[in-house]
Amino acid sequence: xxxxxxxxxxxxxxxxxxxxxxxxxxxxxxxxxxxxxxxxxxxxxxxxxxxxxxxxxxxxxxxxxxxxxxxxxxxxxxxxxxxxxxxxxxxxxxxxxxxxxxxxxxxxxxxxxxxxxxxxxxxxxxxxxxxxxxxxxxxxxxxxxxxxxxxxxxxxxxxxxxxxxxxxxxxxxxxxxxxxxxxxxxxxxxxxxxxxxxxxxxxxxxxxxxxxxxxxxxxxxxxxxxxxxxxxxxxxxxxxxxxxxxxxxxxxxxxxxxxxxxxxxxxxxxxxxxxxxxxxxxxxxxxxxxxxxxxxxxxxxxxxxxxxxxxxxxxxxxxxxxxxxxxxxxxxxxxxxxxxxxxxxxxxxxxxxxxxxxxxxxxxxxxxxxxxxxxxxxxxxxxxxxxxxxxxxxxxxxxxxxxxxxxxxxxxxxxxxxxxxxxxxxxxxxxxxxxxxxxxxxx
Amino acid sequence: xxxxxxxxxxxxxxxxxxxxxxxxxxxxxxxxxxxxxxxxxxxxxxxxxxxxxxxxxxxxxxxxxxxxxxxxxxxxxxxxxxxxxxxxxxxxxxxxxxxxxxxxxxxxxxxxxxxxxxxxxxxxxxxxxxxxxxxxxxxxxxxxxxxxxxxxxxxxxxxxxxxxxxxxxxxxxxxxxxxxxxxxxxxxxxxxxxxxxxxxxxxxxxxxxxxxxxxxxxxxxxxxxxxxxxxxxxxxxxxxxxxxxxxxxxxxxxxxxxxxxxxxxxxxxxxxxxxxxxxxxxxxxxxxxxxxxxxxxxxxxx
Numbered sequence: 001x002x003x004x005x006x007x008x009x010x011x012x013x014x015x016x017x018x019x020x021x022x023x024x025x026x027x028x029x030x031x032x033x034x035x036x037x038x039x040x041x042x043x044x045x046x047x048x049x050x051x052x053x054x055x056x057x058x059x060x061x062x063x064x065x066x067x068x069x070x071x072x073x074x075x076x077x078x079x080x081x082x083x084x085x086x087x088x089x090x091x092x093x094x095x096x097x098x099x100x101x102x103x104x105x106x107x108x109x110x111x112x113x114x115x116x117x118x119x120x121x122x123x124x125x126x127x128x129x130x131x132x133x134x135x136x137x138x139x140x141x142x143x144x145x146x147x148x149x150x151x152x153x154x155x156x157x158x159x160x161x162x163x164x165x166x167x168x169x170x171x172x173x174x175x176x177x178x179x180x181x182x183x184x185x186x187x188x189x190x191x192x193x194x195x196x197x198x199x200x201x202x203x204x205x206x207x208x209x210x211x212x213x214x215x216x217x218x219x220x221x222x223x224x225x226x227x228x229x230x231x232x233x234x235x236x237x238x239x240x241x242x243x244x245x246x247x248x249x250x251x252x253x254x255x256x257x258x259x260x261x262x263x264x265x266x267x268x269x270x271x272x273x274x275x276x277x278x279x280x281x282x283x284x285x286x287x288x289x290x291x292x293x294x295x296x297x298x299x300x301x302x303x304x305x306x307x308x309x310x311x312x313x314x315x316x317x318x319x320x321x322x323x324x325x326x327x328x329x330x331x332x333x334x335x336x337x338x339x340x341x342x343x344x345x346x347x348x349x350x351x352x353x354x355x356x357x358x359x360x361x362x363x364x365x366x367x368x369x370x371x372x373x374x375x376x377x378x379x380x381x382x383x384x385x386x387x388x389x390x391x392x393x394x395x396x397x398x399x400x401x402x403x404x405x406x407x408x409x410x411x412x413x414x415x416x417x418x419x420x421x422x423x424x425x426x427x428x429x430x431x432x433x434x435x436x437x438x439x440x441x442x443x
Numbered sequence: 444x445x446x447x448x449x450x451x452x453x454x455x456x457x458x459x460x461x462x463x464x465x466x467x468x469x470x471x472x473x474x475x476x477x478x479x480x481x482x483x484x485x486x487x488x489x490x491x492x493x494x495x496x497x498x499x500x501x502x503x504x505x506x507x508x509x510x511x512x513x514x515x516x517x518x519x520x521x522x523x524x525x526x527x528x529x530x531x532x533x534x535x536x537x538x539x540x541x542x543x544x545x546x547x548x549x550x551x552x553x554x555x556x557x558x559x560x561x562x563x564x565x566x567x568x569x570x571x572x573x574x575x576x577x578x579x580x581x582x583x584x585x586x587x588x589x590x591x592x593x594x595x596x597x598x599x600x601x602x603x604x605x606x607x608x609x610x611x612x613x614x615x616x617x618x619x620x621x622x623x624x625x626x627x628x629x630x631x632x633x634x635x636x637x638x639x640x641x642x643x644x645x646x647x648x649x650x651x652x653x654x655x656x657x658x659x660x661x662x663x664x665x666x667x668x669x670x671x672x673x674x675x676x677x678x679x680x681x682x683x684x685x686x687x688x689x690x691x692x693x694x695x696x697x698x699x700x701x702x703x704x705x706x707x708x709x710x711x712x713x714x715x716x717x718x719x720x721x722x723x724x725x726x727x728x729x730x731x732x733x734x735x736x737x738x739x740x741x742x743x744x745x
Contacts, residue, residue: 003542010538014530220525224586227492227519228542230511435494 004233004240011212011241016248025249029256037264050082050104050134055093057111058118061145062086074145082137097126105130107138117146186310187400188373194323194396195369199362201246202330202392206338206358208242210351213342213430222434231431236423239335314400322399322408329415330392333422334358340426343433361389369397376401386411388418444506445470445594445625446491451500453486460486462649464500468627468642470593473620475640475657476629477732479740482646484629485522488596491627492519504594515544518592522599522629524583526571533558533567536586543590550589557585561611576603584612588619595619596627601635613639633733645736647743657732664730664738667703669712672696672723682715696723 015021054061054076062075076084087093093106106124121142123130151161173182213235216222225234341354365372365384372381376398384394385403391411395403446468453461461483468474478484489495491502493514502509504516527535533554540550558564561581571579580603588595597616601609616639620626628640636643637657645653653660668688673679674696681687684704691698703712709727716722730738 006538006541014527018529215527219528220521220523221527222525223494223521224519224524224539224583225542226494227517228514228539228544435489 003229004237007229007234007237008241008244011238012244012248015242015245021245021249025252026256028253029260032257033260033264036261049080050131051102052076052082052084052123052130052134052138053087053093053096053103053106054084054109055087055090055106056109057090058109060112060118060149061109061142073148076141076145079137082134094124097124104128104134117150181310181313182401183310183313186307187314188376190311190314190319190400191376191397192369192373194319194399195365195393198323198327198330198392198396199366201327202334202362203359205242205246205331206334207351207355208246209239209335210338210342210345210355211348212238212242213339213434214345214348214351217343217345217434217437218347226434231434232427235336235339235427235430239332239339243331243335315402319399323396325412326392326395326415329412329419332419333388333392333415334362336423336426340429340433343430346437361387362393365390365393372397377403382407386414388415391415444468445504446627447503447506448487448491449501449503451487451490451497451502453483453490453495453497459649461490461497461646464646464649464651466644466651466654468594468625470625471620471623472641473616473626473628473639475636475643476627476646477631477633477636477643477653477736478646483649484646485598487646488519488521488598488627488629491594491596492517515590516593518543518587518590518595520583520587520595520597520600522602524580526579526582528572529570531568531570532563532574532582535571536582536589539586540589543592545590553589553591554585557589561585577605577608580604581608584615588615588624592624594625594627596629598629599631600628601630601632633731633736636732643732645739647740650743652743653735653739660735661729661732664735665727666730667705667707668728669701669703669709669725670728671699671701671712671716671725673699673716674721674723677720679716679719682711685712685715700728 078084087096090108097103097106107121108124109118109121112118123138173184174180337358341358344354345351372394375381381394381398384390385398395411444467448464448466451461451464464487476484490497493509504513536554537550541547563581600612604612616626640657642656644651684707686702687699688702689700701712713725
């Protein structure tokens with residue numbers, strides 16, 4: 001045991017002291033922080049105000065009579081980002097654009113042949129393409145004004161319109177006995193995240209174990225070590241040492257990301273407050289005062305409380321320990337097998353060849369994800385979540401939906417039984433092959 | 444006897460790597476383990492180190508069967524040796540010695556002694572990959588003997604060393620022996636066997652074909668030849684039954700190789716020569732270990 005601890009210590013210390021470990025440990029939270037801060041920073045940074053000249057020959061967008069002030073509803077409204085100016089004719093607009101470099105684009109709407117509704121408008125630019133926010137704003141206001149015109153023409157009130165367009169039936173899935181909501185989407189999402197997490201952990205740590213074994217074998221130190229340590233101790237020391245490194249890194253990631261995000265917010269609290277306020281202003285300004293837009297916005301927002309509600313309905317008290325269990329045993333199962341595969345290799349290029357069969361069960365589960373999430377309690381899901389090699393992933397997909405305890409116990413029990421069997425098998429392969437080198441290399 | 448190997452058999456699949464191998468190693472001696480490539484030397488060494496288990500037979504250390512805790516009494520320098528390339532020299536030596544059961548404090552003390560003695564102290568904090576092959580071998584040697592094992596096994600210890608370092612290593616091995624340790628030397632370097640070893644075992648095609656004291660073995664292979672250097676260039680008449688095998692001109696002197704017949708003796712030869720010429724030197728030619736090795740191996744092959 002003391003020797004295994006020494007091996008664990010070495011595996012841990014040499015990895016933690018590597019420069020690459022710290023580079024990754026610092027880089028990942030930094031990247032997350034940047035990903036978080038940059039969009040806010042960009043949103044806060046005042047954009048150059050764009051000027052759009054509206055040459056409306058149709059008259060539907062307030063172009064024919066600039067004095068027609070009461071028809072504010074049918075005119076383009078300037079926003080903090082885009083200023084709209086009216087030009088009487090297209091030719092006049094072109095002349096102005098040639099004289100004034102500040103003009104971003106000309107919005108030209110052709111004369112109507114009859115009373116028909118125009119379906120075509122063109123945004124002319126010179127040299128620089130108008131920014132996408134300008135194009136989006138123009139498009140939005142065009143549709144909005146036109147819609148209001150149509151509503152008026154057909155004598156439909158805003159309320160009636162909202163009633164029609166916002167009709168939505170909220171389909172819920174509920175448990176007949178408890179009456180509780182199923183929150184299918186939230187649970188499916190959570191299941192997929194957990195399963196993929198398990199996959200990544202097993203794969204990343206497993207290949208680390210494998211590479212460690214190959215390293216010892218190719219530089220031949222293993223013969224010196226197996227004189228003092230049993231191959232089994234060496235293998236287990238490596239498997240445990242590496243998972244400890246992984247856990248350390250995850251813990252550091254979480255801590256550093258937290259620190260980085262708080263630091264960003266603390267260093268410039270104004271930036272974040274402004275960013276949100278500004279966002280609100282633009283929303284209101286561009287969407288206008290209509291109830292229609294407010295309803296649209298609230299419809300989008302309505303999902304968020306539902307997700308929150310869904311998350312709060314999830315039984316984390318069960319999921320967290322189950323996750324830890326499958327993470328630990330899944331890693332142990334695969335980690336030792338990866339070690340055995342490493343012992344079979346003669347060099348680094350062999351590792352890919354030998355790791356492929358090991359990852360097949362995991363890859364298969366990934367490929368079957370759609371089928372599994374479609375029916376989390378179906379036969380396929382049940383089988384895969386009981387077979388020890390696929391259970392860590394398949395069970396994590398199912399757990400958020402609730403799994404019958406007997407199935408959970410069967411799955412866990414089989415995994416617990418398979419683990420030492422696999423470890424035994426792996427240590428046998430490891431012991432027998434770690435000192436064997438294929439002859440072809442020597443020739 | 445510190446080590447007794449008794450009727451060991453070891454198979455790898457259908458291949459029999461060792462077949463009824465028995466040998467004894469006396470405490471405080473230098474023992475040569477000889478044999479051509481692939482004879483089974485490394486397998487035997489791994490069995491002694493408990494890396495492998497024998498299929499048949501037993502290995503006794505101090506008269507009791509080898510147990511797991513005995514590994515602390517054995518130091519092994521494999522032929523194909525390596526170190527963790529990225530680890531620092533001192534740290535690595537510490538780790539390997541701790542695996543042999545030494546405390547950290549004691550290891551550090553001994554390591555410093557050894558490093559100072561071999562004048563490699565400045566390597567302590569260097570990563571192993573920055574050392575040359577010979578330098579790495581010095582570190583490996585120190586690691587092998589650091590826990591002061593009673594039985595030390597060196598597999599081809601001289602390969603890769605320059606003459607200065609080879610001499611240094613030989614000196615260190617003799618010092619260890621004088622300190623009471625038993626040394627097992629597996630090597631193809633026959634002159635070092637003659638120089639260092641008290642007794643040997645020659646393994647060929649999985650079997651021990653020659654085992655015993657080096658002097659006795661050489662005596663048993665004696666062919667009753669004498670090398671005589673004489674002055675003068677007159678004809679020399681051989682006594683009845685004695686044959687002159689070679690007559691080499693060394694300038695002022697001549698070197699003669701003479702075969703003494705069965706029942707003859709060196710005194711008779713010398714007595715016959717003295718009246719004829721001036722004898723400068725007179726010695727019996729014993730076969731070298733190299734000759735014996737080649738002879739035995741080719742003999743067992745045929």
